[in-house]
Amino acid sequence: MLVAVLLSSLVLLVTMLLAGCGQSPAAASKNAPPPVPTTPPAAPVKATEPAIAPERLAAARELLVSKGCIGCHTVAVFPEAQGAIGPNLTHIYTEAANALASQLYKDSKGVASTPREFLRESILKPSAYVCPNCPSGPCPDHVMPKDFKSRLTPEELETILDMLVTFE
Numbered sequence: 348m349l350v351a352v353l354l355s356s357l358v359l360l361v362t363m364l365l366a367g368c369g370q371s372p373a374a375a376s377k378n379a380p381p382p383v384p385t386t387p388p389a390a391p392v393k394a395t396e397p398a399i400a401p402e403r404l405a406a407a408r409e410l411l412v413s414k415g416c417i418g419c420h421t422v423a424v425f426p427e428a429q430g431a432i433g434p435n436l437t438h439i440y441t442e443a444a445n446a447l448a449s450q451l452y453k454d455s456k457g458v459a460s461t462p463r464e465f466l467r468e469s470i471l472k473p474s475a476y477v478c479p480n481c482p483s484g485p486c487p488d489h490v491m492p493k494d495f496k497s498r499l500t501p502e503e504l505e506t507i508l509d510m511l512v513t514f515e
């Protein structure tokens with residue numbers, strides 16, 4: 348009788364020890380915390396794809412038409428915008444950044460310190476800095492209208508700028 352009790356408690360002890368230490372890999376992974384879901388890395392934005400909401404881009408594009416900008420400016424990706432009197436705006440953000448860093452700009456009346464400010468200034472005060480390169484030679488002053496401050500609402504101006512800054 349005593350032997351039987353000892354024996355069964357020994358079996359119990361061994362079972363407990365095994366259960367405690369010798370977990371099978373399957374049991375271990377069952378108790379492991381669920382894997383943290385990882386969000387897949389966002390696809391890189393293509394340089395040719397403007398980082399602007401499509402409806403905002405469409406609104407800006409319409410403003411180029413309704414405000415007459417397309418009569419003088421080209422935007423290569425817009426077939427309706429092929430004006431050749433003022434500078435080509437296809438890569439105007441990059442050109443604005445370069446112009447801003449130039450001696451010509453430093454010597455001008457321009458006071459912008461970012462490409463976006465440069466573009467705002469170009470539209471509101473075209474004579475502050477007259478772009479040197481137009482399709483048919485040096486740009487003339489007094490051709491880019493000077494009254495857009497009254498012809499564009501602040502919101503319309505920002506919409507156009509949101510688009511122009513994507514033209515890298």
Ligand code: HEC
Binds near residue numbers: 492
């Ligand atoms: C009658 C022709 C004409 C119209 C209309 C016109 N522009 Fe211009 N634009 C020019 C000329 C010419 C220049 C270059 C002279 C200067 O920098 O002031 C110029 C310069 C610019 C520049 C600066 C370019 C640079 O490389 O520095 C921007 C930006 C610009 N225009 C945007 C616009 C926008 C936006 C509109 C419409 C809201 C518009 N323009 C309407 C003729 C025009």
